[in-house]
Amino acid sequence: MNDYSYENIYEELNVMSSAEGTEAAPVAGEPLPPLRRNRRFQLLWIGSTVGFLGGEAAEVTYPLVILAVTGSPAQAGLFAFVQLLAGVVLALPAGEVVDRWDCRRVLLLAEGGRALTAGSVAVALMAGHLTMVHLLVAAAVLGAGSAFGGPARMLVVRAVVPSSQLTAALTQEEVRNSAAGLAGPPLGGLLYGLKQILPFLFCSVSFAVSWFCVLIVRTPARITSSTADPAPENEAGGMLTGVKALWDDPVLRAATLAAIALNTAGAPLVLISTIILQRQHTPSWIIGTVMAGLALGGLAGAALVGPLHRRLRPGVLLVGVVVMQVPVFAALVLPFGPWWVMAVLGFAMLGVPALGVLIDVLVFRGVPDDRQGRVIAAASMLFGLGGPLGAVGAGLMLQYLSVSTTMLVFAAMLAIAGGYAASRKHLREAPWPIATDQSPLR
Known part of the structure; x- marks a missing residue:
């Protein structure tokens, strides 16, 4: 590790707070404010909750729309396979990227890509030109968004939450996942029953909300591979x-x-x-x-x-x-x-x-x-x-x-x-x- 001390980080955060209106970092020795008053984390959590809800709502309706378009259960299975394959194949490259680049920007790209993808499906449905090729490309983008967005979001959360509150923050993330899993599928089925494009429009807007919440949250700098000391020659990189x-x-x-x-x-x-x-x-x-x-x-x-x-x-x-x-x-x-x-x-x-x-x-x-x-x-x-x-x-x-x-x-x-x-x-x-x-x- 390098000489990038936590005192330096405190100074940067205090300057950032004065210049950008974010909350000031706590002075050493003072008790930390409760997690519910961590505005940056709560904004990230609200955005990710909305995004997860939209994603869960659309997830259950992709097979339905594929069956409506193609009538083939095998095609619906192919969609799921492509989405899963993209996530697995890109997982290791995604880790390399978020360690070497600004993880907040990576998260913005991931959320923006997923918002545009769901929106494109809604537009194609509205125009009556949705094809299986379009859906398979959407599956690949969604899988890539999960591969890059997952570790990037974890590191963004890590950057705004003190270590002593990390367990509480991660527990709140687990609540988000379970709540979205409970409410998303019924909501997606309801929206799809009203009109085919609605769950995809909702998904697009939800990821846009998540994108906006990440955009307005300023995160402190973190140590990356480009700023850390070089790895030993015998270490796999x-x-x-x-x-x-x-x-x-x-x-x-x-x-x-x-x-x-x-x-x-x-x-x-x-x-x-x-x-x-x-x-x-x-x-x-x-x-x-x-x-x-x-x-x-x-x-x-x-x-x-x-x-x-x-x-x-x-x-x-x-x-x-x-x-x-x-x-x-x-x-x-x-x-x-x-x-x-x-x-x-x-x-x-x-x-x-x-x-x-x-x-x-x-x-x-x-x-x-x-x-x-x-x-x-x-x-x-x-x-x-x-x-x-x-x-x-x-x-x-x-x-x-x-x-x-x-x-x-x-x-x-x-x-x-x-x-x-x-x-x-x-x-x-x-x-x-x-x-x-x-x-x-x-």
């Missing part, structure tokens, strides 16, 4: 720096592998639950309501983040969240009806927000500033790989094996992952990283 950092750190390595297993098993939960409910002759509207159990569980789990982080070490919490998923797969096959399935899905999500915040905190406080973007992007890519692997594996097993056997396979995989994590002494004994300063950059 470039896009693989994030992957190497995850692998070299025994705590991050074990946490990442356990989280991949959890994501692999969790990705097909909706598919598996849908098949179970269909075989119980459950009406489609009830199936849709049951899936809201995931978002409700996430909202309830967000309230548990603070207590769990205070009472449990990171490794113990991680092992607990993984192991508690094992009975979920056994409980789902019990023939107790749709509301039982909804309750099980809600239970499955209770520990997920705490786990998400756990990994974010370990990265933010344990990884040097000039590599955080690449490490976040690498983790996102690895977690993202678990999703399609789980979905494809579940589809094949459900095609050729019974539901009970499929559940047993996933339960066994989670048990193995939990056992592996529990056997890692470094992970079990790892303490929470300590916030040692009050700097907005720490």
Whole structure:
């Protein structure tokens, strides 16, 4: 690291506050104001909440409009595949970019691109010229927007939130995700039922709101690869720096592998639950309501983040969240009806927000500033790989094996992952990283 001291940052922030009207940084030794009074973070959060809501509303309607335009379920699957592929392929380059460039500008480009993309779909629908090629290009842009926007947003949040309030800020982000997941799909279906273009117009406007909120928030400078001391000659650089950092750190390595297993098993939960409910002759509207159990569980789990982080070490919490998923797969096959399935899905999500915040905190406080973007992007890519692997594996097993056997396979995989994590002494004994300063950059 270089000689860029936190005292220098304080001075820059105070000058910025006087010149631009932003709130002044706290004087050393004074208590920090509560997070709710952090105007910059709250503006970012409001913008991202609106953007996430619009994205969730449009996400559920893209398959509907593709079916209306082409009549092909395979084409709808191709859209999802292209969007996912773009996000995975661009994850590592995105990490390199946000570490070397102004992450706020990267976020502005990502939000602006997604706003224009959704708007273009609405205009094409209005003109009656929407084609599958247009939709596939939109899928690629949306995937790229997620790849670049995700780590950029995390670093922008990191730049305006003191380290001692980071857990609270990340918990508020988890609340946003769950709330958008709960409200977005029904809103998108309602808007689509009124008029096809409405969910895409809403999505475009929501990303524009997010873009504007990022635009008016001024963030302090952060250490990047271009300002940090040169890396040692024997250190791997470039896009693989994030992957190497995850692998070299025994705590991050074990946490990442356990989280991949959890994501692999969790990705097909909706598919598996849908098949179970269909075989119980459950009406489609009830199936849709049951899936809201995931978002409700996430909202309830967000309230548990603070207590769990205070009472449990990171490794113990991680092992607990993984192991508690094992009975979920056994409980789902019990023939107790749709509301039982909804309750099980809600239970499955209770520990997920705490786990998400756990990994974010370990990265933010344990990884040097000039590599955080690449490490976040690498983790996102690895977690993202678990999703399609789980979905494809579940589809094949459900095609050729019974539901009970499929559940047993996933339960066994989670048990193995939990056992592996529990056997890692470094992970079990790892303490929470300590916030040692009050700097907005720490």
